[in-house]
Amino acid sequence: xTLTLVKNLARSxxxxxxxxxxxxxxxxxxxxxxxxxxxxxxxxxxxxxxxVIALGLDRPLLVQYWDWLTGAFTGNLGESFYTGxxxxxxxxxxxxxxLAIVLITLVLTAVLSVLLGVTAAVKGGWVDRVLQFLSVLxxxxxxxxxxxxxxxTFAIAWRVLPATGYVTPEISIGGWAASVTLPVLALLIGSVxxxxxxxxxxxxxxxxxxxxxxxxxxxISERHVIFRHVLRNSAGPGLTVLSLTTFTLLGGAVFIExxxxxxxxxxxxxxxxxxxxxxxxxxxxxxxxxxxxxxxFLGDLAATALNPKARTR
Amino acid sequence: MLRRTTSxxxxxxxxxxxxxxxxxxxxxxxxxxxxxxxxxxxxxxxxDIPGWDPSNxxxxxxxxxxAVWDTLIKCDAYGKAEADIADxxxxxxxxxxxxxxxxxxxxxxxxxxxxxxxxxxxxxYSTSHGGAQGxxxxxxxxxxxxxNITISWxxxxxxxxxxxxxxxxxxxxxxxxxxxNDTPIGSGPYVLDTAGTTRGSVYAFTKxxxxxxxxxxxxxxxxxxxxxxxxxxxxxxKTKQIDGNLISAQSYNEVTGSGLDVTTMQGVTTRLLxxxxxxxxxxxxxxxxxxxxxxxVFDRDAMVKSLYQGHGxxxxxxxxxxxxxxxxxxADPYPFDVDKAKALMAEAGFADGFSIELPTMAGQNHETLxxxxxxxxxxxxxxxxxxxxxxxxxxxxxLSGKYPVVLWQLxxxxxxxxxxxxxxxxxxxxxxxxxxxxxxxxxWQKILxxxxxxxxxxxxxxxxxxxxxxxxxxxxxxxxxYAHSPDVTIDKVSDIxxxxxxxxxxx
Numbered sequence: 001x002t003l004t005l006v007k008n009l010a011r012s013x014x015x016x017x018x019x020x021x022x023x024x025x026x027x028x029x030x031x032x033x034x035x036x037x038x039x040x041x042x043x044x045x046x047x048x049x050x051x052v053i054a055l056g057l058d059r060p061l062l063v064q065y066w067d068w069l070t071g072a073f074t075g076n077l078g079e080s081f082y083t084g085x086x087x088x089x090x091x092x093x094x095x096x097x098x099l100a101i102v103l104i105t106l107v108l109t110a111v112l113s114v115l116l117g118v119t120a121a122v123k124g125g126w127v128d129r130v131l132q133f134l135s136v137l138x139x140x141x142x143x144x145x146x147x148x149x150x151x152x153t154f155a156i157a158w159r160v161l162p163a164t165g166y167v168t169p170e171i172s173i174g175g176w177a178a179s180v181t182l183p184v185l186a187l188l189i190g191s192v193x194x195x196x197x198x199x200x201x202x203x204x205x206x207x208x209x210x211x212x213x214x215x216x217x218x219x220i221s222e223r224h225v226i227f228r229h230v231l232r233n234s235a236g237p238g239l240t241v242l243s244l245t246t247f248t249l250l251g252g253a254v255f256i257e258x259x260x261x262x263x264x265x266x267x268x269x270x271x272x273x274x275x276x277x278x279x280x281x282x283x284x285x286x287x288x289x290x291x292x293x294x295x296x297f298l299g300d301l302a303a304t305a306l307n308p309k310a311r312t313r
Numbered sequence: 314m315l316r317r318t319t320s321x322x323x324x325x326x327x328x329x330x331x332x333x334x335x336x337x338x339x340x341x342x343x344x345x346x347x348x349x350x351x352x353x354x355x356x357x358x359x360x361d362i363p364g365w366d367p368s369n370x371x372x373x374x375x376x377x378x379x380a381v382w383d384t385l386i387k388c389d390a391y392g393k394a395e396a397d398i399a400d401x402x403x404x405x406x407x408x409x410x411x412x413x414x415x416x417x418x419x420x421x422x423x424x425x426x427x428x429x430x431x432x433x434x435x436x437x438y439s440t441s442h443g444g445a446q447g448x449x450x451x452x453x454x455x456x457x458x459x460x461n462i463t464i465s466w467x468x469x470x471x472x473x474x475x476x477x478x479x480x481x482x483x484x485x486x487x488x489x490x491x492x493x494n495d496t497p498i499g500s501g502p503y504v505l506d507t508a509g510t511t512r513g514s515v516y517a518f519t520k521x522x523x524x525x526x527x528x529x530x531x532x533x534x535x536x537x538x539x540x541x542x543x544x545x546x547x548x549x550x551k552t553k554q555i556d557g558n559l560i561s562a563q564s565y566n567e568v569t570g571s572g573l574d575v576t577t578m579q580g581v582t583t584r585l586l587x588x589x590x591x592x593x594x595x596x597x598x599x600x601x602x603x604x605x606x607x608x609x610v611f612d613r614d615a616m617v618k619s620l621y622q623g624h625g626x627x628x629x630x631x632x633x634x635x636x637x638x639x640x641x642x643x644a645d646p647y648p649f650d651v652d653k654a655k656a657l658m659a660e661a662g663f664a665d666g667f668s669i670e671l672p673t674m675a676g677q678n679h680e681t682l683x684x685x686x687x688x689x690x691x692x693x694x695x696x697x698x699x700x701x702x703x704x705x706x707x708x709x710x711x712l713s714g715k716y717p718v719v720l721w722q723l724x725x726x727x728x729x730x731x732x733x734x735x736x737x738x739x740x741x742x743x744x745x746x747x748x749x750x751x752x753x754x755x756x757w758q759k760i761l762x763x764x765x766x767x768x769x770x771x772x773x774x775x776x777x778x779x780x781x782x783x784x785x786x787x788x789x790x791x792x793x794x795y796a797h798s799p800d801v802t803i804d805k806v807s808d809i810x811x812x813x814x815x816x817x818x819x820x
Binding site: 083089165259 | 360361362363364365366441443444445446447493494511512513514515538539540541542544545546548549551552554704705706707708709712735742743
């Protein structure tokens with residue numbers, strides 16, 4: 001078990017270094033181009049040259065990456081080329097917004113997809129067919145379309161929830177809940193539809209196993225069979241689905257944050273990448289990778305705990 | 314099980330509804346106050362501000378900068394000087410120096426006095442910071458006393474007013490501290506409310522009641538929200554979360570149908586820039602007949618109707634109506650006539666056409682324009698290869714001269730001298746091939762030395778010359794739209810670029 005954890009950690013560190021260096025190399029392709037973009041259209045060549053030096057873009061790529069990496073280890077991710085704002089300062093307000101949406105959606109996805117997946121598998125018949133139809137529909141319709149429909153319905157027509165914006169919990173818990181409700185719903189519909197279908201398949205597969213027939217033959221209650229045995233043995237594929245859902249949600253958050261004008265990390269990454277704000281992009285990439293690696297790590301940990309066979313891999 | 318799930322989802326919706334009811338941030342009560350109260354003006358902007366360095370502030374959607382900083386003087390929509398920190402001013406006869414008297418009793422937000430030392434420090438700072446450093450190279454500043462200042466250039470500056478207007482005045486102490494991006498210090502009509510501000514998302518301001526022109530800014534509070542998506546901005550407008558936002562033609566009907574007002578502006582001209590006048594890269598472009606033929610294959614009326622859904626006007630010159638260079642009553646010099654255009658190409662010896670590369674970039678409306686332009690040029694056997702530009706190299710590539718022909722919706726300033734300087738003179742960054750021209754140079758000399766009437770005549774002479782020489786193929790002056798609540802009044806747009814209302818225009 002310990003060896004597995006150490007291996008996972010080492011693999012995570014290697015991925016972290018690889019991805020950050022690759023991103024850095026891609027972003028730092030052109031110092032004068034970045035400096036000109038910072039200064040604007042009417043900047044003169046001599047001013048651009050001075051800006052290149054001022055931003056430290058005249059140094060070798062490896063030196064710049066090493067400085068960034070050592071800075072990152074001490075918590076200093078540099079400052080935005082464009083706004084002068086510290087990257088950690090920007091992330092401190094952006095990450096909670098994205099995490100709130102993604103984590104709430106993830107928890108609700110876990111609960112609802114298990115409920116819907118098990119219901120569909122166990123009940124069968126028209127219940128299963130309806131849920132499968134809804135699942136296909138939910139998966140097929142893109143999140144941003146769902147978001148627009150939700151805004152039109154709940155914000156414009158009914159006026160019960162805000163169309164845009166984010167309220168921090170420090171200002172108002174109710175305001176915070178209202179501001180994340182529609183974004184969460186927009187992401188939730190697609191993720192539940194997808195995860196519930198996977199759970200349904202896993203539960204159906206488990207229900208067909210010999211030991212389930214044996215348990216039923218021994219007169220053990222259906223509720224006990226489902227919740228103590230079937231669900232536990234279907235959890236492996238489910239955890240994988242939820243792990244993948246996290247990555248999908250992080251990607252989907254970029255669009256959702258735009259539609260709802262939420263000041264999240266996805267929006268920051270998007271706008272920073274468009275203007276080649278390298279320090280900001282690196283900051284958002286770093287946080288995203290860390291989230292992905294942590295989720296992956298926890299998923300592996302849970303799978304290992306549930307399935308002893310996994311410990312030996 | 315299904316029943317429980319349904320109940321859970323219904324519960325979620327009910328909870329959300331109840332929560333919304335107690336937030337104070339609901340659609341019904343967020344946003345501005347009524348017309349009579351003039352409490353809060355909430356504006357959306359589609360890109361974040363580039364920090365708080367006063368030397369690096371945008372004119373486009375620059376409300377945050379206009380809120381916190383004053384300038385020595387302001388420019389009106391046509392580049393004429395208006396009072397601000399300075400209540401009187403004088404420009405030397407040779408346009409090399411600007412002498413101003415700073416009104417007394419003004420204070421910065423840190424409580425220090427607005428004086429000539431602060432103005433001098435800020436102008437000096439502009440010589441080495443921001444994107445317009447070149448405009449202030451070699452300036453000399455004299456401050457005989459705290460209320461008077463003279464700023465001089467080594468060469469005549471026909472656009473001396475435009476050089477003075479953008480410089481946002483702050484304190485020497487802040488500039489020396491190296492922390493210009495942290496919190497702005499200015500003497501502007503509003504003061505940044507740091508508690509209500511989240512950088513990159515929401516900027517809140519409270520009114521500076523001691524501002525010399527406090528009556529010109531009727532709102533007690535100003536809130537600016539960063540909303541990148543137009544879909545989100547329109548939703549926010551419709552639910553009164555914001556009072557105003559720029560919109561595109563695609564949202565026009567939806568916005569007006571929702572009872573919102575729209576202020577229309579015409580600040581750009583869609584045009585082809587044919588900058589290789591000497592035919593050094595593309596020999597055919599060195600022939601006037603070819604450039605005239607290119608002008609003749611665009612049906613400007615049809616473009617307005619089809620490509621801009623009627624939101625615009627046909628354009629036959631690149632200068633803004635009302636500006637000094639604009640030629641009133643100029644008839645279409647190159648009416649739509651494909652046969653005549655083909656004949657001109659044949660006369661020039663280019664009946665078989667040639668190839669050009671046209672750079673394209675996201676957000677420039679090229680998706681709509683490029684197919685039409687490509688098709689029309691194809692009638693002259695001119696083959697268009699589109700070259701997408703993006704990333705860090707985009708601006709450098711665009712201005713490098715690599716592409717002597719460009720299709721762009723370029724702004725036209727209210728002060729036409731700026732257009733001449735930027736797109737007509739060989740030194741201008743939008744004159745991509747930078748080829749010298751004796752006629753333009755001679756007219757520019759008249760601008761440098763002449764009186765006001767002579768300057769205006771020289772500008773019109775340049776305009777007529779570039780029309781005759783077909784240096785551009787102007788097509789359409791498309792409308793720009795600022796959507797706003799009926800509770801907000803915008804009687805005029807003071808922006809010299811006519812791209813957005815200025816903060817002082819919101820009443």
